[in-house]
Amino acid sequence: MREKELAKVISQKCIGTGVYSMWIETKAAQTAVAGQFVSVYCKDKTKLLPRPISICQIDKEKGRLRIVYRVVGEGTEEMSSYSAGDDISLIGPLGNGFMQREGKKAILIGGGIGIPPMVGLAEALKDKAEVSVVAGYRDELFLTKELENAGKLYIATEDGSTGTKGTVIDAIKEQAVGGNVIYACGPTPMLKAIKEYALANNIECQLSLEERMACGIGACLACVCQSKDKDAHSNVNNKRICKDGPVFLAEEVEL
Structure with a gap:
């Protein structure tokens, strides 16, 4: 089970209209693989659910990850205000790469x-x-x-x-x-x-499927997709994108 971590922002810059690139010093870099994601928690405690963000680059030697995301709501708007040295609360790496x-x-x-x-x-x-x-x-x-x-x-x-x-x-x-x-x-x-x-x-x-997620760890069944085979967790024809994915073989899922 992954644990919530207080990581550190190394740098952040805007690389396009509403698109931001952030390097983060985090323990998640030690085990991350391409295709996984991290869930970032807001500092605003009225926003309880974390924001799932795909991992862009992994630097295991320096213990850091890069995420590149688009501002689409209040959570990512808050993230875009972070700067070098700021704390960032996250859990990861999550999902299958x-x-x-x-x-x-x-x-x-x-x-x-x-x-x-x-x-x-x-x-x-x-x-x-x-x-x-x-x-x-x-x-x-x-x-x-x-x-x-x-x-x-x-x-x-x-x-x-x-x-x-x-x-x-x-x-x-x-x-x-x-x-x-x-x-x-x-x-x-x-x-x-x-x-x-x-x-x-x-x-x-x-x-690699994109979907709005809630818990990010497969417990809530909020991010399911239709699948060819029955899911052992729910015994219906679906897969949890956050836990079983986000990467699937094409023939496994119905789009």
């Missing part, structure tokens, strides 16, 4: 705020596999330098301002991006399209 397939040609796909986890995964796979990264944005780009350092980067934008105009699937087809295994994180419509593409092309596919 990506199953890293060594020696396989990897396609990493991130959409919107699902892009940050791809940075840490690309770094973890860099010396184990050939890595291609496909990143989908509405318009404004972020984390492109980090992604380019870890693999070949392809970009899709909704407005066509950079790279392929359209979706990540459009970019994969236009650029003929090939691989043996797909790792993806992003909004559900994007993940559904990726699952269909992977199944049609007989490619192994791992999906």
Whole structure:
């Protein structure tokens, strides 16, 4: 069982409109793997539930993690006010990370705020596999330098301002991006399209699901998704995204 921890903010900066990057000194860095998340508690005690934030980068040697998040409500608005030296209360690492397939040609796909986890995964796979990264944005780009350092980067934008105009699937087809295994994180419509593409092309596919969470440790059943098999915990066809995921094999879940 993970324990709540009082960690320390090392640095924070705004890297896009409403998008913030924070490095945190935390015990969670010792065991974290790409694809996991931390749950951050607000200092405002009227906000009881923690905010789940994906891990972007892991520095085990220095005992620190990087999170990149978008301000979407009062909790993340509070987080955006933190600065170096501030305490930050969190629990983690939580969930199951990506199953890293060594020696396989990897396609990493991130959409919107699902892009940050791809940075840490690309770094973890860099010396184990050939890595291609496909990143989908509405318009404004972020984390492109980090992604380019870890693999070949392809970009899709909704407005066509950079790279392929359209979706990540459009970019994969236009650029003929090939691989043996797909790792993806992003909004559900994007993940559904990726699952269909992977199944049609007989490619192994791992999906990291985005969902609003409450407890973050699998107790409350607030973040379930429909699954192919019955869950041993609830005996119904669902999976707890925070506990059983957030990463699943594509064929395990119904989107």
